[in-house]
Amino acid sequence: MFTHQTKLKEIINDNPHMVELFNDLGIDYCCGGGDSLGKVAKEKNLDLHRFIALLENKHESVKKIGSAKADSIAEFKQYSMEEMIDSLQMTHHHDERKLLKEIDDLLNKILLVHYQSHSEKLLPLHKLFGTLKTELEAHFAKEEKLLFPLMLENPNASPEVIAQVKVLEREHDVAGDVIKEMQNLTDNFTPPEDSCYTYQKTYQLLNTLVQDIFMHVYKENSILIPLFEKQANR
Ligand SMILES: [Fe+2]
Numbered sequence: 331m332f333t334h335q336t337k338l339k340e341i342i343n344d345n346p347h348m349v350e351l352f353n354d355l356g357i358d359y360c361c362g363g364g365d366s367l368g369k370v371a372k373e374k375n376l377d378l379h380r381f382i383a384l385l386e387n388k389h390e391s392v393k394k395i396g397s398a399k400a401d402s403i404a405e406f407k408q409y410s411m412e413e414m415i416d417s418l419q420m421t422h423h424h425d426e427r428k429l430l431k432e433i434d435d436l437l438n439k440i441l442l443v444h445y446q447s448h449s450e451k452l453l454p455l456h457k458l459f460g461t462l463k464t465e466l467e468a469h470f471a472k473e474e475k476l477l478f479p480l481m482l483e484n485p486n487a488s489p490e491v492i493a494q495v496k497v498l499e500r501e502h503d504v505a506g507d508v509i510k511e512m513q514n515l516t517d518n519f520t521p522p523e524d525s526c527y528t529y530q531k532t533y534q535l536l537n538t539l540v541q542d543i544f545m546h547v548y549k550e551n552s553i554l555i556p557l558f559e560k561q562a563n564r
């Protein structure tokens with residue numbers, strides 16, 4: 331039973347399949363995971379009672395049939411820390427780098443072609459995407475070259491190492507804020523009615539990228555980092 335005080339991350343921890351509905355509604359359950367349903371409903375302009383009813387319905391229906399994303403979280407939770415780190419790099423880091431490149435090209439293309447009719451949206455979107463791309467590329471490099479090796483080499487980490495690892499969470503928040511601005515600007519990646527195939531494809535890939543980032547950050551913030559802290563405190 332969910333209430334206005336129930337937090338997003340509490341819902342996902344117990345029911346990983348709920349990520350699908352949050353994705354459909356453009357709700358950030360990873361960086362914004364500490365937000366309550368009351369706060370989210372207000373921010374997204376949703377009727378709280380209807381929102382809670384929707385969540386409960388979804389909860390009941392998907393519980394019966396399961397979902398690929400829920401299975402992916404459940405499987406991830408069973409991994410050792412080394413396996414988690416490998417999996418994050420092979421799936422999310424790899425896929426997001428590929429998407430960033432693809433979207434970068436497409437966004438440049440539609441900025442040129444639709445400048446006259448849609449520059450008021452495409453110019454700020456281009457800028458926000460540039461920020462997101464730069465932030466993520468630097469963040470992945472830091473994880474792969476500095477923090478993941480540090481975590482693996484220091485299973486009994488000192489408070490200093492833990493503090494360094496916790497920096498990742500703050501960097502995730504920065505990406506989450508940029509994503510929120512992109513979603514607001516594009517009405518959660520809804521292409522304009524007169525848009526061409528390339529425009530639609532760009533928005534569709536942006537949405538895929540955002541969903542992948544949400545899942546990625548959720549795994550790092552709510553599964554990997556707590557496991558690292560738990561091991562260190564042993
Ligand atoms: Fe990562």
Ligand SMILES: [Fe+2]
Nearest residue numbers: 473498502550
């Ligand atoms: Fe990360």
